[in-house]
Amino acid sequence: MPEPHHLFLRACLNLPTERTPVWIMRQAGRYLPEYMSIRQQAGDFLNLCKNPELATQVTLQPIDRFGLDAAILFSDILVVPEAMGMGLSFGSGEGPLLEPPIRNRSDLERLHPFDPEQELDYVMETIRTIRKRLDDRVPLIGFSGSPWTLATYMVEGGSSKNFSRIKGMMYDQPELLNGLLNRLVEAVTRYLNAQIRHGVQAVQIFDTWGGVLGHREFLEFSLANMQKIVAGLDKTGPDGLPVPVILFAKGCGAHLEAMAASGCHVVGLDWTTDIGEARQRVQGRVALQGNLDPAVLYASPERIRQEAARVLTAYGPHPGLIFNLGHGIAPDCHPEKVASLVQAVQGFQHESRHP
Ligand code: 1CP
Numbered sequence: 001m002p003e004p005h006h007l008f009l010r011a012c013l014n015l016p017t018e019r020t021p022v023w024i025m026r027q028a029g030r031y032l033p034e035y036m037s038i039r040q041q042a043g044d045f046l047n048l049c050k051n052p053e054l055a056t057q058v059t060l061q062p063i064d065r066f067g068l069d070a071a072i073l074f075s076d077i078l079v080v081p082e083a084m085g086m087g088l089s090f091g092s093g094e095g096p097l098l099e100p101p102i103r104n105r106s107d108l109e110r111l112h113p114f115d116p117e118q119e120l121d122y123v124m125e126t127i128r129t130i131r132k133r134l135d136d137r138v139p140l141i142g143f144s145g146s147p148w149t150l151a152t153y154m155v156e157g158g159s160s161k162n163f164s165r166i167k168g169m170m171y172d173q174p175e176l177l178n179g180l181l182n183r184l185v186e187a188v189t190r191y192l193n194a195q196i197r198h199g200v201q202a203v204q205i206f207d208t209w210g211g212v213l214g215h216r217e218f219l220e221f222s223l224a225n226m227q228k229i230v231a232g233l234d235k236t237g238p239d240g241l242p243v244p245v246i247l248f249a250k251g252c253g254a255h256l257e258a259m260a261a262s263g264c265h266v267v268g269l270d271w272t273t274d275i276g277e278a279r280q281r282v283q284g285r286v287a288l289q290g291n292l293d294p295a296v297l298y299a300s301p302e303r304i305r306q307e308a309a310r311v312l313t314a315y316g317p318h319p320g321l322i323f324n325l326g327h328g329i330a331p332d333c334h335p336e337k338v339a340s341l342v343q344a345v346q347g348f349q350h351e352s353r354h355p
Contacts, residue, residue, distance in 0.1 A: 012244035021069035026328030077145030095159030142200030147184035211251015271326030287320035
């Protein structure tokens, strides 16, 4: 199979790179004044997601401003439940609302199997527009929520603190929850394959809420479903290059070995795991992405440099690292801090290479 030349794609495939590539979860968003101005132009967040021209502009903003090594499609994980027939809204200040929530068999039966080329045609058009506008400067990452994480929003009806509804369902009516998860496996697999057909060059599955599960429950209700998706993905793009799959499960460092055996190419780590130890544990079976605490961006530029160097040194001078935060950038982050971080990573040299 041909090898990609982009640093990010090479690192995902454990191929050697001259330096560590860096991108940042939520790199497009409210901390950027230029994002706020486009969002205002769109009216609200969901309109922005559904406007391919404006969604392209906000996708490219952090690339132009910071010189990051990958772009990520501007969209949201919750457009999938909406495309399956749920009502989606983002209240001002609060989290998202999905209505009516899935609580019983008839709620489940109301969901429709969806065709991503139809209901999410605006995402496909955004992908094509971004690829044109990027002109191969950096690769484009597509994404989806994991079935478990999407199900938390669909069953709770929005964001949750203790996940009481979905966990009650998991223990008392596992067949109902599995009915929902199976539908999501099919939807997410189709959705990501459509993104690949339209031009994303890597995909990331976000399991933001995998970490609220016990070990057995994570394996059974979250990882097993992500594994089915990975198995069903077209791992060669229309350009003939391999399409790496990244699994990011927040709070799931304890299940690292199991994630590394899922068939994915990259495991994304949050900041609670030491990345050097993680590398020992996965033994080169997958590349790793992460894992600076996003709160380091509240510190001084000098401290940011030190902390970035600590992650890079802990991983060591080996292939297979994609630098990222352990979760998304906070809306109150100062853009200059992100610039310091990107410079620190892109300018970093391992000491052993400079005797
Ligand atoms: O402008 C605004 O006020 C909206 C804020 C916002 C943004 C910028 C939301 C609402 N979503 C997004 C974009 C987004 N969401 C991206 C864009 C690409 C990029 O990273 O630059 C991505 C990849 C997501 C994915 C997403 N949405 C996740 C998984 C990743 C993560 O952060 O854990 C989740 C859980 C969501 C749900 C979501 N979307 C938005 C909110 C406020 C929430 C709820 C979060 C929660 O429940 O706490």
